[in-house]
Every structure is written in C-alpha cells, then in structure tokens.
Amino acid sequence: MTNTRKNTLLSSLVAALVLAMPMSAHANYVAEKAVKGAVAGAVVAEATGGDAAQGAAAGAALGAVAGAVQKDNFEDHRAHHQNNGHRKHR
Numbered sequence: 001m002t003n004t005r006k007n008t009l010l011s012s013l014v015a016a017l018v019l020a021m022p023m024s025a026h027a028n029y030v031a032e033k034a035v036k037g038a039v040a041g042a043v044v045a046e047a048t049g050g051d052a053a054q055g056a057a058a059g060a061a062l063g064a065v066a067g068a069v070q071k072d073n074f075e076d077h078r079a080h081h082q083n084n085g086h087r088k089h090r
Helices: 003-020 029-047 052-084
Strands: none
Touching: 003 029, 029 052
16 A cells, blocks of 8 residues: 555544544534644545645634634524524513
8 A cells, every 4th residue: 555545544534533523512613623624624635635734724724714603603693592582572
C-alpha cells in the first residue's frame, strides 16, 4: 500500500470516528463545528492530492464561522419564541 493511500485511509478512519463520536451537551458548539470542519478539510485535501494541514486549517476556519452563525441564529430564534410565543392572548 502506498504512503498516500495509507494517509487517505487513516484520515478517513479518523474522520469517521470524530464525526460519529457523540458530543456532550456541554461541548462548545462552535468548537465542535471547527473540529468537524478541520477533519473534513484534511480528508478532502488528502484525497485530492493537496496538503492535509492546509485543508484542516481551511476546514476549521469554515467550520468555526458556520458554527458561530448557526449558534447565533438558534439563539435569536429561541429568544424570539420566548418573548413572543408564550404571551397570553386577550
């Protein structure tokens, strides 16, 4: 087995384990997305012949931004429903 195939196989296995791993309820949502993005970026970069470290860095950045946006949207949505959804109609 060539070195590239070993790296690709190892990266794929690590990605599968990390993505399948349950995150605790107290895990930081943005950090979770950054880690998943880093793993995905490394796997994609390795599979396409690129540098896995650069792919991981790009994936982590994208994952962190996506996680921050999703968390903000969720918090806005929850706040909206807490403020408007539980008022009694007269």
